[in-house]
Amino acid sequence: MALVDEADRHVAIPVTPTGAGVLVLAGSSGRIESDRAELFARHGVRAHAIRWFGGAGQRRVPREVPLELFLDEVALLRESCDRVAVLGTSFGAEAALLTGTRTPVDAVIAIAPTSVVWPGILDGSWSSHWTAAGVPLPWVPFADDWIATTDPPEFRDLYRTSVDRHPAEAQAAAIPVERITGDVLLVVGEDDRVWPSARFADEIVARRAAAGLPTAVVRHPLAGHRVPFPGEAAPSGGTRMARGGSREADDELGAAAWDAVAGLVLGTTRPD
Known part of the structure; x- marks a missing residue:
């Protein structure tokens, strides 16, 4: 049985x-990226944009989401x-990278990626974002004494502190990106x-270089967490937090990344 209800899938033909x-996977906003799917369709690509939590029959929050949902899609x-x-x-980049480790895909594009698996909380209980065959994947626990010092809060230091404080858990939770057989492109705003x-x-x-595998990276020193592609509106919604960057820098990163993204999706270019 399909794990994504038709109402939670936008198909751009x-x-x-x-x-x-x-x-096409969104992050913690939980939205269906229908506009992005239509952008790909205008370039000859069939695109499925799905809701992967909060939809019909799905987990309420990004906690113990079955990876089979993405494998089936x-x-x-x-x-x-x-x-x-x-x-x-x-969070959608986290899912994309993990999906590529578990089923053959021709390319994985991770925008604002993570190298490890993180937890989600529901009813006061923490567990992995993801399960496989019903078993939660190893995850990095958050530093429980961390306190935000900005308004809106910046969480970058929370994630950094949590990895540094829990090296054994971080090693166990590392995404095995060397198992991805297709091309990999990372899009990064350094002011995330x-x-x-x-x-x-x-x-x-x-990690991929140690396995003899190339990885393409498109960076911008002043861009933040959200990266719009040319012609897309600035993303909105989601939890209130500082995301870094500026509209100008974010747009520049999106424009710089788009040719590489489209090339990998279409198969007309390969990572250097």
Whole structure:
């Protein structure tokens, strides 16, 4: 049985298909990225944008979300596409990277990525964001004495402190990105105030390099956590927090990344 209800899936069908398909995942906002899916469709790519928590029959929050949800969606895209990519932002990037470690995909694009698995909370109980075959994946616990010192809160230091304080758990929770058989592209704003995505990207690159695998990275020193592609409206919604960057810098990063993103999804370019 499908894990995504039809009401929680937006399918963007290109007028002139190229044979490429992409699964599009939002982050903690929980929205369906329908506009982004339509952007891909205008370039000949069939796109499925899904809600992966908070939808019909789904987990209420990003906690113990079954990875099978994403694996099934990739399999659904495979039915009509010769090439399949997964693109996610933030928590969605976490899901995209994990999906690529568990099923063959042609490309993974992670925007504001993480190199480790994180927890979610429900009714006062913490557990992994993700499960596989019903078993929670290892996760990094948060530093329980951390307190935000800004308004709106910046959580970058919370994530950094939590990894540094729990090295054994961080090692166990590391996403095994060397298992991704397809191309990998990371899109990073170095002024990300949500979590240290630049540090996480470096860790992903190093782990894949140790396995002899290339990783493409597009960076901007002044961009933040949210990265709009050309023609997209600035993202909104989600939890109130500082995300860093500026509209100008975020747009610049999105414009710089788009050619690489489209090239990998379509299969016309490869990472250096």
